[in-house]
Amino acid sequence: MVTGWTMTRTRRELLAAAKAFRFLCAPVRDLAEVMSDRHLFERGMLQWIEHPELGRVVLPNSPLRFHGVDPVRAGPSRALGADNEPVYGAWLGLPPERLLELRSAAAI
Structure with a gap:
């Protein structure tokens, strides 16, 4: 019953009707409306x-x-892989040669 009634009205009309009856509601906005x-x-x-x-x-x-x-x-x-050298090198102690091997194998 409610669905049929709401489908025949605009969002503005529905909000005006809700306001007239002191019914609290707000419109549901799509992403484009929110972002603009x-x-x-x-x-x-x-x-x-x-x-x-x-x-x-x-x-x-x-x-x-x-x-x-x-x-x-x-x-x-940050870009994918931007922190590979500090993480694998400084934190995990991998030598630069090993990092090159991992990059060549598309592992990192």
Whole structure:
């Protein structure tokens, strides 16, 4: 019954009807609507970043806010394998020759 009624109305009409009856609700937005919401950028919930491979992309920021503390800004993730040398070399003690062998075998 409710599904049939809602299918014949726009989202705006449904929200107006809900408001008229003091029924709390909010629209469900798709990803494109969320990522283009100017308010979310102004509030610092979304930010544009420059990704080294993808170019300009939108990332969400942390929703946690603390008084007197600057929010942590998200950034692009490191490229796959970018940390191989420090991890395998410095942390695990593999010699450079072994790293070359692993790269040649496409193991890392």
